Amino acid sequence: MSSSTASPLYLTDEDVKKLLQWDTLIPVIERALKTVSQTVETPLVVQPPRTIMPVPDKNGVLLTMPGFSKNDDALACKLVTSFPDNAQKGMASIFGTVLLFDTNTGKVQAIMEANEITAWRTAAASAVATKYLHKGSDILAILGSGVQARSHINALTHLLKFKEIRVWNHNQQGAEKLAAEFHELGKCISVCYSADDAVKNADVIVTATYASSPILKRKWIKNGVHINAVGAGINHHSELDKELYQAASIYTDTMPAAQIELKGLADIEVSVLGEIGEIIQGTKHVPRENITVFHSLGMAVEDVVTAKLIYEQYKMKN
Numbered sequence: 001m002s003s004s005t006a007s008p009l010y011l012t013d014e015d016v017k018k019l020l021q022w023d024t025l026i027p028v029i030e031r032a033l034k035t036v037s038q039t040v041e042t043p044l045v046v047q048p049p050r051t052i053m054p055v056p057d058k059n060g061v062l063l064t065m066p067g068f069s070k071n072d073d074a075l076a077c078k079l080v081t082s083f084p085d086n087a088q089k090g091m092a093s094i095f096g097t098v099l100l101f102d103t104n105t106g107k108v109q110a111i112m113e114a115n116e117i118t119a120w121r122t123a124a125a126s127a128v129a130t131k132y133l134h135k136g137s138d139i140l141a142i143l144g145s146g147v148q149a150r151s152h153i154n155a156l157t158h159l160l161k162f163k164e165i166r167v168w169n170h171n172q173q174g175a176e177k178l179a180a181e182f183h184e185l186g187k188c189i190s191v192c193y194s195a196d197d198a199v200k201n202a203d204v205i206v207t208a209t210y211a212s213s214p215i216l217k218r219k220w221i222k223n224g225v226h227i228n229a230v231g232a233g234i235n236h237h238s239e240l241d242k243e244l245y246q247a248a249s250i251y252t253d254t255m256p257a258a259q260i261e262l263k264g265l266a267d268i269e270v271s272v273l274g275e276i277g278e279i280i281q282g283t284k285h286v287p288r289e290n291i292t293v294f295h296s297l298g299m300a301v302e303d304v305v306t307a308k309l310i311y312e313q314y315k316m317k318n
């Protein structure tokens, strides 16, 4: 069959999982984060603001995330839904699909389930931010026990050798289940019965929940801690308290999106200082004693470069 009539490749989450590895993904995500922040005449990354469409009466949203990366010669679009009430049905809350296009013809090359892609690329971005912003690596605290909590433990422990890993979840069973899962893999994770206990003296904290009011407070944490704030409850800034926001140096993945999705921070007189790509480039620096927050919103280009990597890996192996 000629390539103009060939059907697109279809990869399930299981297929995707077999093709992803932290060693290859993290550098690809690091380059994407850095490139987003480069100011050059011809943009190396194109990613218009994503649409976030609330689904009437359903407590769910549908996001459309198109993007292009020149360095990777990759064009893709992710469609992703977030339905937090799925937890009550025993289902995942995020479902995504990525379409990867041929950059010369616009033809769809591959359709990929994107639940694993979303889990891995988000955690890889936090791992990169942590690499640049963490000061210690004795204690990792995870707030939340869902898909992102799991992938963040995997990515962060791939990067750093923590002495202690703690998990807290608003529903204790979730935390116990996650800890048991890692226990089976030979990784020791302690379950904490309060968020306060989980984050005491922690060096790196991840918040990955649907909390609509703060689950992490300034008064519980030490100076110099690095936080990856991943969750999007009622908005993207509902997990941390006002005092923490006001004390921290906050960086995000992409400023144009932050101006929209984090605009509520202006109400508490908090500004996002810049993009993690600027820290990677070395054009911005943070004093060591500062509390740092990587405010992860999630960017199309992360999906684009991950899908391209998966496609290349698939072609190499088949």
Ligand SMILES: NC(=O)C1=CN([C@@H]2O[C@H](COP(=O)(O)OP(=O)(O)OC[C@H]3O[C@@H](n4cnc5c(N)ncnc54)[C@H](O)[C@@H]3O)[C@@H](O)[C@H]2O)C=CC1
Pocket (backbone or CB within 6 Å): 082, 084, 087, 092, 093, 094, 118, 122, 144, 145, 146, 147, 148, 149, 169, 170, 171, 174, 208, 209, 210, 211, 212, 215, 230, 231, 232, 233, 296, 297, 298, 299
């Ligand atoms: N920044 C990014 O790029 C991405 C962010 N997300 C966000 O990360 C968060 C976690 O996503 P997943 O792990 O895929 O979801 P999940 O459904 O697998 O896990 C959600 C977690 O939040 C907890 N939770 C639910 N309601 C809560 C509440 N009211 N208070 C405190 N905890 C609550 C659940 O018990 C569970 O531990 C979500 O807010 C999601 O929108 C997801 C994907 C990408």
Ligand SMILES: O=C(O)C1=NCCCC1
Pocket (backbone or CB within 6 Å): 063, 080, 081, 082, 094, 118, 232, 297, 298, 299
């Ligand atoms: O970037 C993503 O993908 C998502 N971000 C916010 C929540 C839904 C998925």
